Amino acid sequence: MLTKFKKIIGLLFIVPAVVSANVSEYQLDNGLKLIVKEDHRAPVVVSQVWYKVGSSYEHNGITGISHVLEHMMFKGTENLGPNEFSQIIAANGGRENAFTGRDYTAYFQTLEKDRLEVSFRLEAERMRKLVIDEAELLKEREVVAEERRMRTEDNPHSLVREAFNATAFVNSPYHHPVIGWMSDINHYQASDLRQWYQNWYAPNNATVVIVGDVEPEAVYALAKTYFGPLKPETTAQVKPQIEVEQRGKRTIEVKAPAELPYMMMGWKVPVVNTVDQEQAWHPYALEMLAGILDGGSSARFSRHLVRGDEVAASVGAGYGLFSRLADMFLVVGTPVKGKSIADLQLAVMAQIERLQTELVSEKELRRIKAQVVANAVYERDSVFYQAMQIGMLETIGLDWQLSDQYVDNVQAVTAEQVQAVAKHYFQDEGLTVAELVPMPLDGNRPAASIGGRHGY
């Protein structure tokens, strides 16, 4: 009780912070944001450092540079040799890695709770004192090129997705892949990396998220010790790069060695970040719509397309309502043998039209809402996931407390709202369709016939 009281005092008078449930929020004088969520179930702590930079901050010619910089962050600083960061974390029983997305670059360690200091000491060091060594960069370019071959060049679905995004987005930076085009990967210079690091890696462009068996004030004190002395930076201005209005359906084919056909459909939609007050419910209605189509084995896609009509071997709907820029509502799938891509697309469109013309039943709405409520409990089984949610929201420019309001916002969606967004956004004007055309794997025989290809 006393501790709790002290914490509230601290919040009100010592630092400008917010507390919701078991989350404490702080800001250091140099602009670094610290968010601590207590979870005392196990004696562990996850430490994540999120930077506001990712592939959507990049321009042509240096695509993928955020990702290769993430690799170089393990290659030595003024006081650490190449790979020494990882060796120290390992010797402390930690697990660590990093990930780059369109809107963020993040680094993490999971440790037993009394080792958090190790994470802060090392992360503070590489926040401002990275050394980009020419020879290390040349090797790392090769590693990233191998990563790209593995993830993209030799994976037909990835090839389709890359071409699909590059077609759907004209001037939005979501046009280019997170890992970058191969030609760009092969030509990064040390000076490019140094510039990128200088631009974006600074305390005032970072959010540190801590979840685990910790005491927030102690974490705050530790953060001041290690991150406090770092100098802020004038970060570069990001241009809005608002995607031009799409004026009609775009269709592409991608030929690649493959056995099975595959297709992607995507409609331009807003996200929480891009809607005004009046349309604030749209992303949540789209989220609900995705649940109606693909929220489990009882949802419409599984029920009618995989079972029922048996037109899809697999089919999925995807929508993420949290990103920095406007995005797409995706449907991807593979037809069963004997059915064509055209058959699958017609079946998908029939489901979309049904959403446009018919109100979703209360029973279906209730089922999706029950899943959302339950998932909010299940997610708390993972400290890592809890930290991910907070870090991602903060880094794309939203308030982490949105994750607490998510359940309420989805609960509030009505059948009429689902129908309204179905009518509004699922129009051909904003649609992009990509199809994988399987080419023979052995170079000798024609690929499996996949039927007519001139459907929807």
Add this chain to the structure above:
Amino acid sequence: MATKLLGLWFGLFIAVSVHASPTIEHWQTTNGARVYFVPAAELAMIDITVAFDAGAARDGTQSGLALLTNAMLNEGAAGLDTDQIAAEFEDVGAQFSNSSQRDMAILSLRTLTAQSALEPALAMFSQVLTQPDFPVDSFKRIQKQMLIGLQAEKQSPAAISSRAFYANLYDEHPYSAMPAGNEKSLTQLSIDSLKAFYQQYYVAKNAVIVLVGAVDITQAKQISEGIAAGLSTGNAAQALAPVKSLIADKTIKIDHPSSQTHIVMGQVGMSRADADYFALYVGNHILGGSGLVSQLSNEVREKRGLSYSVYSYFRPMRQLGPYQFGLQTRNDQAEEALNVMKNTLQNFSDKGPTKAELIAAKQNITGGFALRLDSNSKIANYLAMIGFYDLPLDYLDSFKSKVNAVTIEQIKDAYSRRVDVDKMITVLVGGKAE
């Protein structure tokens, strides 16, 4: 109820503080299923796993039988069809899943513990488990989907290499076949053979039930009894044949129109109850099991930039599982990368780890032990492993001290007896150098 849960929570808290790992409650249901339970009161949810010794190792000549049987359980049960079963779970936010590998066939349920969710979810779960109907339309559909899955494998160099590796490593042993089966075997399967397989292997004495969640031991006993009640008693599956060691080196090259060559190399490794378990586990941790700081990663990726991912791991199974090495690299570098990988293994086999490497490995494994048990789902996975492979109940408690007891000599000795660098199955799947 609230008092009871509170009491339980304090009990657990003390247990966690005193011991490194949670106290495992263990008992048998009336009809002989073995139950493992850890209370976790903090989140109002429960994870339930039922594992049967009914994986692909039990396929016999009908490859794919175990997987298809497992996949059919939620397709129709107690007169309900697939749609109704799915809705029954999802109406209350419960998550049902099933899977089947070589040793284990698994059914899992994750649900909220509020009675309004728990009761219907448990009722549906036990019906799926004990009263499957094996409807013919589902059988045909899943059979078709599995055949499509086999086609998908053919466009993945990783999947192609894995299939070839197991086939050559295990030869006549049941572990040689893929759980997903093959074109010929899948088309020959029948509903009758699925039903017979179910009746033989989905029985109480062949089952392990795991519960981790916000219930007390009385509730856990009721739940496990309820789950198992509809199972016939039956018998535990018979012991699998032992695995024979490789007698010769063998390299398999498979052409694939990819820009990288996927290399998988390895030999017969160890079992879950292996006497050399800790020496081999710690040894491999240093050689290729510790990510960016392993010897293999250092040689292949850090020093030479040859691959994004390079690894080695033992997959301990009921019988000797594989000891597998792998990497992917640009086609023209395949030979070079393979040589670096082989030389690194050879060097490790000859010299063993340095004193510093062994200390670092122990620090890494023991210093991060709590991370292995920091969620209900991770604890549930450990309980399933302990129960299924008959590991001692103090497995988690003694884990750190057993790791700390490993010496350089033990690692060298175990590698010299168990790992033969000159007898490897090596699979290369890839295209020609450009």
